[in-house]
Amino acid sequence: MTDKPYHDIPGTIVFDAEQSRKGFHLNQFCMSLMKAANREAFKADERGYLDQWPMTEAQKQAVLERDWNGMLELGGNIYFTAKLAATDGLSFQQVAAMMSGVSQPEYAAMMLAGGRSVEGNRSKKEPR
Amino acid sequence: MARITAGVSTSHVPAIGAALDNGKSGDDYWKPVFAGYDFSKEWIAREKPDVVILVFNDHATAFSLELIPTFAIGCAESYAPADEGWGPRPVPVVKGDPDLAWHLAEKLIQDDFDMTIINKMDVDHGLTVPLSLMFGQPQEWPCKVIPLAVNVVQFPPPSGKRCLALGRAIRRAVESYPEDLKVMVFGTGGMSHQLQGPRAGLINSEFDNAFLDTLVNDPEAQAAVPHIDYVREAGSEGIELVMWLIMRGALSDEVRQVHRFYHVPASNTAVGHLILEDTGS
Numbered sequence: 109m110t111d112k113p114y115h116d117i118p119g120t121i122v123f124d125a126e127q128s129r130k131g132f133h134l135n136q137f138c139m140s141l142m143k144a145a146n147r148e149a150f151k152a153d154e155r156g157y158l159d160q161w162p163m164t165e166a167q168k169q170a171v172l173e174r175d176w177n178g179m180l181e182l183g184g185n186i187y188f189t190a191k192l193a194a195t196d197g198l199s200f201q202q203v204a205a206m207m208s209g210v211s212q213p214e215y216a217a218m219m220l221a222g223g224r225s226v227e228g229n230r231s232k233k234e235p236r
Numbered sequence: 237m238a239r240i241t242a243g244v245s246t247s248h249v250p251a252i253g254a255a256l257d258n259g260k261s262g263d264d265y266w267k268p269v270f271a272g273y274d275f276s277k278e279w280i281a282r283e284k285p286d287v288v289i290l291v292f293n294d295h296a297t298a299f300s301l302e303l304i305p306t307f308a309i310g311c312a313e314s315y316a317p318a319d320e321g322w323g324p325r326p327v328p329v330v331k332g333d334p335d336l337a338w339h340l341a342e343k344l345i346q347d348d349f350d351m352t353i354i355n356k357m358d359v360d361h362g363l364t365v366p367l368s369l370m371f372g373q374p375q376e377w378p379c380k381v382i383p384l385a386v387n388v389v390q391f392p393p394p395s396g397k398r399c400l401a402l403g404r405a406i407r408r409a410v411e412s413y414p415e416d417l418k419v420m421v422f423g424t425g426g427m428s429h430q431l432q433g434p435r436a437g438l439i440n441s442e443f444d445n446a447f448l449d450t451l452v453n454d455p456e457a458q459a460a461v462p463h464i465d466y467v468r469e470a471g472s473e474g475i476e477l478v479m480w481l482i483m484r485g486a487l488s489d490e491v492r493q494v495h496r497f498y499h500v501p502a503s504n505t506a507v508g509h510l511i512l513e514d515t516g517s
Binding site: 220226230 | 251321390392438473500501504
């Protein structure tokens with residue numbers, strides 16, 4: 109693992125080569141949920157469906173627990189994990205709220221007030 | 237000869253498409269977003285492009301991680317609206333222009349841009365939301381569309397410099413096409429937004445507005461901005477803004493800004509929109 113300048117950005121995982129390689133099967137599992145029949149099969153037996161994919165146990169657990177940030181850390185990409193969210197009937201904003209640790213109404217209010225400020229969010233070295 | 241008469245850039249937020257499709261465009265939340273496009277609809281109805289080259293990114297819809305083309309051009313007859321998990325958007329099928337698209341593909345490749353050719357693709361909100369914003373809800377889209385898909389999902393996307401240069405090559409390629417066509421280039425995506433992780437919801441209107449100024453007036457300077465600046469300042473998904481440089485590159489240095497709009501928020505995202513008429517030779 110080389111040190112990359114974007115590792116300094118707080119609360120952000122850039123989907124680079126390292127993440128992509130780690131998350132290939134996790135993301136392809138998510139992609140499979142584009143098909144209605146697969147969504148049904150997954151919902152009927154989540155563990156059984158996941159076991160058809162050569163994912164790590166940690167990745168499977170993150171999916172089962174709907175640990176949205178955990179999936180990203182384990183190589184998930186947000187556009188792929190969003191398909192799991194859609195399968196659960198969640199809106200993007202609901203998932204964004206969960207990832208940032210607030211309720212959906214709090215998150216929506218933050219967005220209406222102009223969004224999350226970049227001040228204090230540029231660098232891990234910045235005073236927060 | 238075909239010529240590029242104008243460039244349009246706009247965000248392509250999926251929730252905008254959903255609001256329109258579900259009859260919510262008059263709601264207090266959405267009204268100001270759609271109002272920013274009132275002028276644009278009148279303008280494009282007057283200007284009547286024959287073809288739009290629509291620069292967008294696919295969001296893990298047509299392209300999974302199996303194939304990740306950096307630049308891909310649609311050469312198909314038509315493109316169906318994609319089912320992104322909640323059924324396809326109720327919008328018309330997008331009609332392509334395979335004659336011009338193949339011409340562009342050949343010219344661009346000969347001009348050192350190694351384009352991937354697309355013969356079959358369903359198009360997601362990245363392509364259909366800009367059409368809805370500009371044309372409303374017609375029975376049929378009033379012009380042909382050539383999709384130009386740019387990878388901005390797998391890091392790194394193409395550099396700003398490369399995007400600007402591709403725009404310039406598109407201009408040369410269009411101008412070498414014998415048919416008398418009025419062509420517009422749409423650059424889509426952005427503006428500041430981050431959809432993932434604890435920093436989700438990031439918006440940076442100062443960065444966005446500086447981007448709009450510099451893109452119009454000094455595209456070379458904007459093209460030199462490195463990816464890390466977009467990610468840090470405009471959020472991990474704000475990197476989509478590099479696609480606007482393709483639109484800008486397709487226009488000459490002299491442009492007239494006929495419309496500019498900026499609004500926060502649409503769901504998780506800052507909405508930005510520009511219309512630039514080409515006034516150069």
